[in-house]
Each structure stands twice: as structure tokens, then as C-alpha cells.
Amino acid sequence: MAKETQNDVLEKIVSLSKRRGFVFQSSEIYGGLNGCWDYGPHGVELLKNIKEEWWRSMTYREDVEGIDASILMHPKVWEASGHVENFTDPMVDCKQCKARFRIDTLGELINEKKKKKAIEEFKNKIAGNANLTHEFESVLSSAASNNGESIDAQFTALLENNVLSPLVLAELNCPQCGNKGTFTAARQFNLMFKTFIGPVEDAGAVVYLRPETAQGIYVNFLNVQNSSRQKLPFGIAQTGKAFRNEINTKNFLFRTREFEQMEMQYFVNPAEDKKWYDYWKEQRINWYKSMGMTESKLRFHDHPKEKLAHYAKEATDIEYQFPFGWGEIEGIHNRTDFDLSRHEKFSGKSLKYFDEESKEKFIPFVIETSAGASRSFMAFLIDAYYEEEVKGEMRSVLRFHPRLAPVKAAIFPLVNKDGMPEIARNIETDLRKYFKVFYDDKGAVGRRYRRQDEAGTPFCITVDTQTLTDNTVTVRERDSMDQVRVTSGVLKQYILEKVSL
Numbered sequence: 001m002a003k004e005t006q007n008d009v010l011e012k013i014v015s016l017s018k019r020r021g022f023v024f025q026s027s028e029i030y031g032g033l034n035g036c037w038d039y040g041p042h043g044v045e046l047l048k049n050i051k052e053e054w055w056r057s058m059t060y061r062e063d064v065e066g067i068d069a070s071i072l073m074h075p076k077v078w079e080a081s082g083h084v085e086n087f088t089d090p091m092v093d094c095k096q097c098k099a100r101f102r103i104d105t106l107g108e109l110i111n112e113k114k115k116k117k118a119i120e121e122f123k124n125k126i127a128g129n130a131n132l133t134h135e136f137e138s139v140l141s142s143a144a145s146n147n148g149e150s151i152d153a154q155f156t157a158l159l160e161n162n163v164l165s166p167l168v169l170a171e172l173n174c175p176q177c178g179n180k181g182t183f184t185a186a187r188q189f190n191l192m193f194k195t196f197i198g199p200v201e202d203a204g205a206v207v208y209l210r211p212e213t214a215q216g217i218y219v220n221f222l223n224v225q226n227s228s229r230q231k232l233p234f235g236i237a238q239t240g241k242a243f244r245n246e247i248n249t250k251n252f253l254f255r256t257r258e259f260e261q262m263e264m265q266y267f268v269n270p271a272e273d274k275k276w277y278d279y280w281k282e283q284r285i286n287w288y289k290s291m292g293m294t295e296s297k298l299r300f301h302d303h304p305k306e307k308l309a310h311y312a313k314e315a316t317d318i319e320y321q322f323p324f325g326w327g328e329i330e331g332i333h334n335r336t337d338f339d340l341s342r343h344e345k346f347s348g349k350s351l352k353y354f355d356e357e358s359k360e361k362f363i364p365f366v367i368e369t370s371a372g373a374s375r376s377f378m379a380f381l382i383d384a385y386y387e388e389e390v391k392g393e394m395r396s397v398l399r400f401h402p403r404l405a406p407v408k409a410a411i412f413p414l415v416n417k418d419g420m421p422e423i424a425r426n427i428e429t430d431l432r433k434y435f436k437v438f439y440d441d442k443g444a445v446g447r448r449y450r451r452q453d454e455a456g457t458p459f460c461i462t463v464d465t466q467t468l469t470d471n472t473v474t475v476r477e478r479d480s481m482d483q484v485r486v487t488s489g490v491l492k493q494y495i496l497e498k499v500s501l
């Protein structure tokens, strides 16, 4: 697909999201707040269904417990986790227009041709310097071994290299104002939002809005284990908001400042870490498939050893093929005993697990599955979006898995007379007790179908003339557009079975 068309797809999704009440820009009437989005009536249902399905698959099992920890935590938590020191992004400012950019995403703002040219020019410029040329070649060959011939990966690798970065930056034009050689040297910028607890706004009152939900699980590890009497291996799961002061937010819900995570930390005997890492990799990718995500648009991206976070022994991303390219929707990490050991050290409290069989005390390893609810929302939305021609007219349809669909069934009277509205209202009242439904009596039935297709409603029920004589209604299925007649008394069972609630 050409680049133009890919952007078009995203634009269409953003526009449909607003039109059909999935997602609105935060504080829109004030000009919006960058990196923050609001979920509308359909969006909140979709998001809730994604989180519920995740919760069902992750915690409706013997070995995983759920929790809901607070967003504000003791500031020492973030010292122990390494976030105060390391949760930083290198960034540069343009001295001319004052725009700020993250080094690792600067390349996304520069087109492929310009990046290629900049690399070539830089290569020529350092040609007489053997040390720089050697460094340049080794950076490019390591980028190529991880990402093939990707110009973007080469460009980013050069910018992230301490020696070459200032020299490359000097050759670049600012993506905002177009001036050349106006970048400052790279500086570290902490992504945590700070606020104050209590009435005094001084250094002793600083707390952070959590940048991930995982730490709430680690600090409660023994509370949960003791109260639930779980034995290794077992997991703790939670969903909730996380906040990051991202420098460059982008691509709709992909990188935002406020978002939701669905995280599970699985505590294992260190001798079994590989087994459980592989197990959770499979479980998690299969979950996206089971929720209808297109298999060919999902892949693992294993992190090469030299790119692993300091706490990780093994890590992979589940990536989805967005219109703008492959992007992470979930990370799976073997975090070893790093987090619990650090919390033990910083709190002075033992977080060791007592193994009753071996009578040993030790710190378990952690296999983490960390999914973005908002990012998955975007992937599910994009994956479900289709445009197709039906009888000479275009229809946009969201082919959500019925379990994720915001509204499960819409009910229409064919015409607003002959007792049809009353029968349709009775059906609506009855079904509303079991799942989300929508009543629509406005306009031609064809138009009502189109409106529901665009909202992803899997079933439309129409009360028509035949209903008046034999008590049957038509049920029209969203994807095939097939219609069957169903006795109105068994509608609840019929839809529940199809939606497999």
C-alpha cells in the first residue's frame, strides 16, 4: 500500500472514531490536550470489553490472582524500580524554534529519502577520519544485523550512538522549522509526571503518577501470596491507568501521555524461567488471535541480547502491523529477580518466598506480560475496519469479534405503525437485561444497517409484517449480511450463543 493510502486509513479511523463515538480528542472545546484522548459511548464499551476479555483469560484460572493497586505510590518505589534514574529518553531541542524531539523517534519525522541522503553525506564527511569511519561502519552493521536494510533503523542507531550523534545532528535540518545545525546536544528527560501529596509543595512531598502498573504488583507480592495461599508458579494481574510524559506523542492512541495497561507478573522458580517465558509468549499471541485479530498482522519481535533492558534476561514484543508499520502492542519479559530484590533492598523488608517442599527461601523470577489496553484498542479498531461495495454502494464496517463489539444487537421496527414499534420495544427491553442493545426506528432499514455496520454491531433484528402473524423476526448478520428468521421468544438464547457470552 502506498504511503498516502496508509495515512488515509488512519485518518479514516480517526474520523470514524469521532463520528461514531469511539474516541474524542481530550478537552476538544479548548483546542485539545496533546497526548490525551477521551473514549465515547461506543469506545468505552469496546475498551471495557477488551479489558474484560483480558481479565477473563488471565485471571479466571487457578494460578493467577487479580489486584487493583493505587496510582500514587511511595516515591521510593520508583527509586527501587530504577524509574527515577533510568526512565529517561534522550532528547534534543531546536535552538531556533524551541521544538523538542526524542532522539530515538526523530527519524520518524524525517522522510526516507532525506535520511538516506543524510547518512550518505555524513559518511563522506568523515571519510578522512579512520576512527569515526570504523565507528560508523560498526553501528550500521549492527543495525543491519538486527533490522536488515532498514534506513530508519540505521539512522536511529547513528543518532543513538554517543560518539556520532552530535556530528549527525549537526548535519540535520529541524523537522519543524527547517533550519540546519540548530540542535542542542542530547539531554536526558525523565518521563514520569510529578505531583505533590498533601498541602506543602516541597521536595519531600513529591509523588509520581505511575508510569506502569507492574510496581503495584511487586510491592504486593507477599500480601497476595499470603492471603491467597498461592504456591509458585503463580501470577498477579491488574489493569489500570499509567502516565508518561512522552515528548513526541503520535499516531492517535499509539503513543499517548495517559493510557491503560493490562499487566500480569508470573512468579516462578528461577530454574523454570525459560519454560514459563515460552508458555506466556504462546498464550498471549493466541489471545489476540482468539479475539479475531488477523494472524498475518501479528508477529513476535525478539529483543537482541545487546538491546535488552538491564533487568531482562529475555524479552519479546508482540507487534501488530499498523497502517504506519509494525508496532509493539505487548511486551513479554523475563525480569529475573530484579524487581523483588530491589524492593527488598530499598524497603528493608524481606520479599523472599518460602518453598514448603524444599524448605528454602528465595526470590522468585518474574515473567511479565505487559499489554497496552489503549494500544490494543487501536489495533482491534484498525484490524476490524473494512470498506466494501454492496449493491453498488460503499459500506464501512467494523468486523469486531462479537465479544468485543460495543453493541451486540440493534432492534428495528420495519415501519413505525401496525404495532411493530411496540413489539420491537418489548424485544429491546427484554434483551437489554442481558447485553448492550440499541433501538433505531429512524430512516430506511438499509441506512439503519449501515449505521450499525459502522459501529460494529454483529446482529440487527427487524420486526416486520410477518412478525405480526407468526412471531418471528429477521436477524441479519453483520459480516455475511445473511438474514434468518428467528422466533422472537428465543432471541436472547440465539444471540447469547452467537456472541458466546
Ligand code: GAP
Binding pocket: 211, 212, 213, 214, 244, 246, 253, 254, 255, 256, 257, 258, 259, 260, 261, 263, 328, 329, 330, 331, 368, 370, 371, 372, 373, 374, 375, 376
Ligand atoms: N511494565 C513494563 C512496561 O510498562 P512497556 O513496554 O513500557 O513495558 C507495555 O509498556 C505496553 O504498554 C506497551 O506494549 C504498550 O502497549 C503500552 N504503552 C507503553 N507506553 C505507551 C504510551 N505512551 N501510549 C500508549 N500505550 C503505551
